[in-house]
């Protein structure tokens with residue numbers, strides 16, 4: 486069967502560059518034969534993590550995210566960089582999804598993850614990816630050694646949000662294909 490891939494970006498912004506980037510990665514993964522679902526964090530009911538809220542019951546958005554991650558083989562993740570690190574919305578989503586019910590499998594465990602970042606700046610959000618990698622590895626995700634940080638992203642997307650720069654498109658596709666290839670092995 487086709488490997489199942491979840492694609493998400495760590496921004497809540499309507500015109501998020503990282504959302505556009507991961508939409509493109511998702512399209513390439515689909516073309517490589519995967520079953521792909523794009524999840525937008527801004528569509529989910531994900532309050533700021535609070536153990537008091539959790540004690541009253543897991544919010545619907547957090548449960549949905551957890552269930553979808555558990556059912557997936559791989560994750561395409563685009564992380565914007567805020568002050569050299571992970572964004573609060575992404576960390577919040579990871580914290581919610583990391584919580585396990587009694588006897589349940591941790592949501593990120595043994596999921597292969599491909600990391601992307603993009604920024605209007607010159608490093609493309611590369612510094613933040615170190616932190617994202619560390620967090621995800623720590624909760625059992627198999628983070629691909631290869632990753633992609635796209636600098637000057639605002640010059641590389643067209644009006645439809647498609648990548649207009651050929652080299653960038655090739656790099657985005659190549660990492661997505663690698664993820665699909667590893668995810669299909671896990672899926673066996």
Ligand code: FNR
Pocket residue numbers: 496497498500501502503504565566567568569570603604605606607608609610
């Ligand atoms: C930024 N930005 C930014 N960019 C970068 O390359 N390195 C950084 O450390 C930071 N730091 C930072 C902090 C905060 C609080 C904000 C709001 C922004 C700029 C950032 O890359 C830019 O706003 C992107 O457009 C954010 O990604 P999305 O929302 O377009 O996906």
